[in-house]
Amino acid sequence: MKLDSKIPEGKLEDKWRNYQVKSQLINPANKKKLNVIVVGSGLSGAGAAATLAELGYDVQCFCYQDSARRAHSVAAQGGINAAKNYQHDGDSVWRMFYDTLKGGDFRSREANVYRLAELSAPLIDHYVQQGVPFAREYGGVLVNRSFGGVQVQRTFYARGQTGQQLLMAAYSQLYKMIRAKKVKMFPRSEMMDLVVIDGKAKGIIVRDLVTGALKRYAADAVVLATGGYSRVFRLSTLAIGCNGSALWKAHKRGAYFAAPSFTQIHPTALPQSSEAQSKLTLMSESLRNDGRIWVPKQKEDSRKANDIPEEERDYYLERRYPSFGNLAPRDIASRAAKERIDAGYGVGRLKNAVYLDFKHAIENFGLKTIKDRYGNLFTMYKKITGIDAYKEPMQISPAAHFSMGGLWVDYELMTTIPGLYAIGECNFSDHGANRLGANSLLQASIDGYFVLPNTINNYLASVLKEEHPNTNHPEFAKVENEVRKHIENIMNVNGTKTVDHFHRELGKIMWNECAMSRNKVGLEDAINKIEKLKDEFWSEVKITGTSNDMNTELEKAYRLADFIELGILMCTDALQREESCGAHFREEYQTEDGEAVRIDDKYMYVSAWGYNEGNFKMHKETLEFENVKPTVRSYK
């Protein structure tokens, strides 16, 4: 199948307008006859569900949590970018577009990225109108701060709880539409599979997590807003329930998976302290605005941080990247930390961390200002570690974080299955090989509020005359039976090892071979190991309880079964890309001083993987840069 990205005609600045002018309209009387399923209730899902309902569509929204308000968008701390140029520091839509494209190491589509930057300003207007209490100056105007990879101040924030505040706005708007009876909400409901009829997405099979019952839902279009899949590493900054199953099921039904190996490792999370650890808590990147990262100059220095004099500290980011310093982009900051830790300069009990120090910031701006900026982050740090970071530096370490990869989508955010859309983190569209800080909330929101509600019409107008999908269609029964069989198979293994055991093993393989740095031998080895782990899982996993009841072990198990398969695809993708770009760092392709070597003449494409009975086949979407010239990405 040829991948058609459906980029509209015209100059870059005019493409979105040209698209809208030409897109189809559906009259209000017909809209209410059209049903849309939205899976996921985070920023993109809730935003899309609420907006589609406001437009008159009949919407059903599903989430696995007990309430839409729990979606993992809630945990984003630092902020959301927008090209408002309120700080009068030379920002513009063009500059934001360029920063994002460069941040992604020129592995994303120009037209999509430009649209993201273009719609960022109205998005801030939208959130302010919905009551988001963004930080403000005494005079009442909005405040901005800087984020990694950028030299202007374009990040809007609500303390260290920006994601929470944006999600509350989206959740409130969603509940407004639930009250208006335009959206029906299904919490504690997990999508188990996609139903495709005559090549088009027509519904989903859902497991009621309270009763274990399987249920069928039909719709004219299905929207996946199911977030990232970095829990494939087990230890990550993601919520424990985050999973890749909806994506994986859609992939197996025909949706191409793009750039699955592009995974962001965040430089500032709390270090792992024990094998039993389930989660790596993120400390917002915004801390790097004022905190300085360092390690001792002496290997395995056992002195306390405060006892190490200034001249014996290596501020390695400032040393290696003088123009961006502590605000180097995430992939670069993470790799630099890994380099120091691997070389024996790590700090902390397990020597797996680096320091993030606020001493100078407190001296320069005063304790009160630092408390005002980051108070809740310092409190959170103390709750988890017991350490007062106003008095001694934080210890931080890289952790698996964001999935740049996801289902391949065109300019309309439609996947390769007609009628199936992917929005927010679960698609591959705007971030290329590395996402800039504070662009995640942005992309999720733009996709959900502004893009999808304007692009879904084209498809829905085409199905208006078709018969409405019905859950009595034999395909629903077939898929439901497949799901039931799959669950029975897992329950019936009745082996000797827990689900968590297998997840820890998968996490170790993925973290060692498919995270911050990768190589051919390691990746090939990882694929073999995961294949073996898959066999072992299907012969040795043990789950107690039944499938006709709330069973949290079973939920973990079927999500892990998909992660194992996804892990193989991630390694396969990392293996084919014989270059280093963004977060994808192949050890074979680096300069003498350890910087990435990108190979544009061979790898200027997005890999999009098709699935056929356990085999993956790669398709290429060649990236064309008409407006910017891809350069060596330097932050020196």
Add this chain to the structure above:
Amino acid sequence: MKVTFKIWKQDKPETKGALKTYEVSGLTEDMSFLEALDHLNEQLVLKDEAVIAYEYDCREGICGQCGVFINGRAHGPHDNMTTCQLHMRSFKDGDTIVVEPWRAASFPIIKDLIVDRSSFDRIIEQGAYITAKTGTAPEANAILIPKEISDQAMDAAACIGCGACVATCKNSSAALFTSAKMNHLNKLPQGKAEEHQRVKEMTYQMKEEGFGSCTFTGACEVECPEGISITNIAEMNARNFKAKLFG
């Protein structure tokens, strides 16, 4: 580290539950409380027993999904902290730890330590929003909001919806939850237009869901992970009076 857990086990909403005792060893002080329960569940699977059902998602104190009574206190022994942020270093080797679900008629038990908090969503549904459609917003800086006002709105908006305030209240009142949401929106110029209606409808729904009345003991603000102040409740009461006069 070794502890004895006494954990509430209940199969279904309609069946009777009871505390069950589990001896757990092999724990470390660095483990979070929920990781200790994870560890226990793995042991139970290997012993062919059904696992204990408990809730969590983000495990960093912001999603609000976790929450249990630990030794008689909502979210455990510390003030202003979620269950997921509690670590085993807060207990001593050999301790007995009693773990129960949130206790409130408006939060019926689903299974073991999991309760149904959809009553909170239904309170939100009754006006905890600003009626404005996507695409209708004016320029963000067109309406100035002084820092002080914005900060107060943020203080109230920080609520994570965990339900500890209700669970710890002797009357199972949702006054802190409801008032925080109302005040967040009512403080901002954008929320003013629907102020009185919001206060009336959310208050009505709060009672409709069966939550008790607030007698201002202040127990809730001690447990609230975000430290939301009970002055919010006083303000809600004042606003209710205003809504009756002018609404």
